[in-house]
Amino acid sequence: MSQAQTLHAINMGIDTHEEPVVYMRRDCDVCRAEGFTANARVQVSAGRHHIIATLNIVAGDLLPESSAGLSSSAWHYLQLHDGDPLAITHAPVVRSLRYLRKKIHGHELCAEEIAAIIGDIGRRLYSDVEVASFLTACAGDRLSIDEVIELTRAMVAVGTRLSWPDYPFVYDKHCVGGLPGNRTTPIVIAIASAAGLVIPKTSSRAITSPAGTADTMEVLTEVDLPLESMQRVVHETGACLVWGGRINLSPTDDLLIRIEKALDIDSDGQLVASVLSKKIAAGSTHILIDIPVGPTAKVRDRAHAERLSTMFATVATALGVKVHCVLTDGSQTIGYGIGPVEEARDVLAVLNNDPAAPADLAERACLLASHLLSMASGRDEAKSLSEARNILQSGRAWQQFERICLAQGGLKSLPEATHTTTLKARATGTLQGTDNRRLAQLAKLAGAPNSPVSGLRLAVKLGADVESGQALARLFAATGGELDYALNYYRRNRDMFEIG
């Protein structure tokens, strides 16, 4: 490798999201000596820190001589100060890309090959295009069960792994998603920890949905807790409801999720590896998986749900943890709210036993909590279900939820959306069905989850009789542009509410 010449760092103040970009003058010595061309992948080194970045070449007047500019993310990863010396060279050949190509061509990968790919993605050596290709090559049914096991193991190995020496059993729950508004987790965690289970819940932000549990919890309390605070909350309350990204559990998963989100895909093998790697890295020993099944949910039929359950069980056994999957009704949204703030309203109403609270959400949360209680006690589910209901109805779940939020930094009051409109029925009849995917798309177009107030509040549920002109839902957005954008989509997709 040639002796890299020194350039001085300048923060360009350009936000390229997570993709690190370096800006160099076309006439700079390093560009010319190295023969760099636009969009080349280059290695940028500053002291002990190295990143691979995409090169953008700039005309002279944007940068002084002997300097190189960095995007906000590159500046952050390299922990730079103005004028710091940089060495910029060709990116090293990423050896695991040969295994990626092997997978692209349809061959099965062994443990070492998968570990090499996941390690290199974790070190941010892959470009977005390469990560997209890896995800696609693993999508559909293109991962063997052995590959899913090794993918999970490799993802656990990158990043932090928690242990809970004080607790022999550590519980967790996860919903595979695809059902907008299905925000049972805060309620389930409150019930299960009120019953004495240790359940330190780390949640993700939304992948392809209008809100993840972390997005919803963030409007209620602090979720961005460092590891020590999270551990303190668990020791104080037996539980927590925090954002997993901060804890650096399975950080490769976060890099994969960003591109899955851009592609709007989420395949079985990746899903199992993503969920179990996060749970195992979090130190869980017993994991409940909620799989909603319905024609427009992520899992559309029972056969698919059973394949997915088998994959979860097989991978969990190989990695030494216990998993129990529950197939639940995914035919319609749960609760009334879709989007972080609207879902938080439903959660609060259920925990407070508000008479107007969505009964389906309360019932679903008790059902899931009962499965956790049965996993712990070995008792039958009918007994566990009445115990769960009792904890909720007695107010003990709400007291426990308040304790958790207070330990995390306090309960926040919910903001209101500034732009809102009513979606009205154009026909009289019975609400026969709702298209979950398009309801989710509508909430996302309105700005959820980046803008937490954005989303929907449904006014009717399946089977309701509606009259022409009656409200079907309220649509919320933080900006007029987003409201218009979502409405424009709604007008072309009114049949997401099927009235017959």
Added chain:
Amino acid sequence: MSQAQTLHAINMGIDTHEEPVVYMRRDCDVCRAEGFTANARVQVSAGRHHIIATLNIVAGDLLPESSAGLSSSAWHYLQLHDGDPLAITHAPVVRSLRYLRKKIHGHELCAEEIAAIIGDIGRRLYSDVEVASFLTACAGDRLSIDEVIELTRAMVAVGTRLSWPDYPFVYDKHCVGGLPGNRTTPIVIAIASAAGLVIPKTSSRAITSPAGTADTMEVLTEVDLPLESMQRVVHETGACLVWGGRINLSPTDDLLIRIEKALDIDSDGQLVASVLSKKIAAGSTHILIDIPVGPTAKVRDRAHAERLSTMFATVATALGVKVHCVLTDGSQTIGYGIGPVEEARDVLAVLNNDPAAPADLAERACLLASHLLSMASGRDEAKSLSEARNILQSGRAWQQFERICLAQGGLKSLPEATHTTTLKARATGTLQGTDNRRLAQLAKLAGAPNSPVSGLRLAVKLGADVESGQALARLFAATGGELDYALNYYRRNRDMFEIG
């Protein structure tokens, strides 16, 4: 859609290669009204032109208020002048992405779905990540033969389609590649057109190799000809050797190739669709395909070559053209040069019947030309082979090549590399094998094809006895950085020359 506010265009002078980027201030009204976040996909409209671009958000001081900056490619596609008014809105939902997801999940696509995807890629509505996903979902053996036929048809339908009303039969040849230095095309075209065949050759630049025919021809003459000039050259000489990208034949293919190059993949279905769409759009009726077969060539065994031949023949028949595939020896490089300039030296030596010319290149070119002559005349290949050799040895091929180059703008003299070193044997023995893939990688690391002088000149061929310290090859680069970079790779991969 909301009424878009007007911003004024500023050329940022940032070269992001082909990916269009728009830069907006975080505090600008449009960003806030639309709720844009970094890396959002936005539609930028200026007069009649619209593009989809990636949004980068900048700090205040890089841009004046009420302005938006454009990358060089975005500036070019929108044909802007300083201060032109722009409207920037959320990118419309790209409907064909649902078909992409269907393909990602392993389902077969119908004609309309493939046409929608290819049309949207052609309109530049796909991000690089989405194109990478499409290519990966179609890689390996994931395209059915019907899908390859529809992909080819869809790619022909986007862009220019030439017709040659004066000629009943129009010939073409193509090598599927994977064999560095295999630069037969200029020689084959000279021989075939000297024999009276009409053969208007449009070539691509390198996809994953150190040089494409267009890269090699560009060091010898003008290849970037507008359509009218290309047609004039064909009417004057019966042939041409131009870059196909300028003619806008199957432009979607060029967009796909850019990402294939980044991923270093080139699958059978995409290969057949890419080659045949270009040839059919160029108006060819008879197409010869050279498939080199060898352990380190793109096609490694006879069975794969035969599958590929069958795919070419089936797709060609469905689209109404004739294809003849020739399986050739791909066990080692052809000629001595690898890289645009070094390959051009070999071509000139063969056409000039130079005694030092590589005999293997001359022989391979005559073999391929003979297959074209047999396709045209129906005569047996032995007769055609002696006719082809006669045209080459008599100097008629050289005269014809000169005519073509003069018609295209004149013959250039070849530049010399400024940085060069000798790769020497470290053992005494016989050269048992060369690894074509790693030789190609070495030439690419030295800067080929972007820097045309970069590459290799082999000093020995398979079966040669070599002594320790003897030269195996010369390595050329335009910059010291690239020479060092390639040498560094060579030192870790000396066994690309197998001496035993």
